[in-house]
Amino acid sequence: MASRQFSTPVTVLPPREFLSTGFEAINPSQIVEEERLPFYNRNHYYPMRIGEVLKDRYQILAKVGYGTSSTVWLCRDLRKQSYWVIKVHITTLKYNRELEVYKHLASVTIEHSGRLYIRQLEDSFKIKSRNGEHDCFVMTPLGMSLRTFQQMQPDSIFEQSLVKSALDQVLIGVDFLHDADVIHTDLHSDNLLIAITDDSILSTVEEDEIRTPSARKQVGDTFIYISRYMLGGAGPLTICDLGQARVGKEQSGIAMPVLYRAPEVILNMKWDNSVDIWSLGLLAWDLLERESLFRIYNNELELNDAYHLAAMTSLLGPPPPEFLKRSKETSKYWNIDGRF
Incomplete structure (x- = not known):
């Protein structure tokens, strides 16, 4: 008689309750977080609520970052009982370049230690809001950006020994990307995050959000939360945000943040991965x-x-x-x- 196969039942945690009162209410006229970014449009962002459960699985615990095309949230996987972050993109991102780059990197079979210095994509899915669809990336939680850490230093500058160690790590990661025919094009301190070595910070953030809810402002039925920073030990630097990356050896067209833009990009030449080394x-x-190395304005307003x-x-x-x-x-x- 054939033996019967029994699957191990999966224990799904119940969602936790988060306070809807007791937080600092920010004046609606005050500009905060992603609202400060150029070309911000509230209708393009997903109207996330802390405590919300996505895909019947990921409960949102706290906001931990934002950018021109996304917001980033710490969440708990109720099925696997683990922590992740979810990057929720805006609706107007019709072609998600970052997702295509991650698919390309997943197909690369070369062995290279630099892969460890690139943020990994664990899962992706879509969610809907009243304004359209949003791509969501599930990723390993990381700590604060190198820029945020720099702002905590005396005079906002680092010791040379720390900079040397940071660049050693970034160069190994960039070398992997280049071997995989990926040009990042957007390397700066906001896109270099410090890995977490003490995971207890994640549960601390969750408990802090329950005890002392994040400050937020309300515009209509949308809340804009103030991000919480996570610093759980000083792990290696991790290269993040592949949304502007290009796959291929030779490229053309405008790319790179203006302050970091290589001369061949400014001059509409063909360019390659050497632009990352310039950055x-x-x-x-x-x-x-x-002070920045180059002056790029003929006055304070005109590029x-x-x-x-x-x-x-x-x-x-x-x-x-x-x-x-x-x-x-x-x-x-x-x-x-x-x-000249």
Whole structure:
């Protein structure tokens, strides 16, 4: 007689109750969190509520970050009884480049220690709001960004030994991306998060949210919560946010944050993974100095490529002849001898 197979029953935790009173109510006229970002539109973001359960599984515990295209939330997996973060994207992100990059990286079989320095995608799904669909990424919780940590330092600068250690880790991660034919294009201290070595911080954040609910403002039926920072030990730096990454060896078009933009991108040339190394050079400067290396405005309001390229020329000298020949755009700024 055939033996009967019995599956182990899965214990699903009940959702916890979160207070709907007792929090600091922020004046609706005050601009906070993602509202401060350029091009912010409240209708594009998912109207998350702390305590909400997504996909009958992930209960939202606290807000831990935000960006131009998403908000990030600590959650508890009620099935596996574990903690994750969920990155919830805006509705207007019709093509999710980051998801495609993660799918590409999942197909890469090379063995490289740098993979450990790249944030991993554990799961993805979609949720709906009144304004459309939102892509959701389930990821391992990480601590605060390197930029936030820098702001806690005296004069907001790091010791050289710490910067050297940070860059060593980032370079290993970037080397893996480049071996996998991925160009990040968006390397800066906001996208470098400190890994957590003490997971007890996650339950602490959950309990803190229950005892002392996060400050928030209400606009209509939407709440905008103030993020909680997590620092559970000083683990390795992890490269995050692949939303601007490109797959392939040679690329074209505008990319990179303006302050970190490489000259070949400014000049509409073809570009490759060397733009990431340019970004890392500027990152090193910004971790050690109070002022940015290059001036990119001709006044406090107007962005000016000419000022940006002039600052590069002043500090680095004239471009080599082979660089000048790569684009007709260079004749707007330099003569044939490389003089600006």
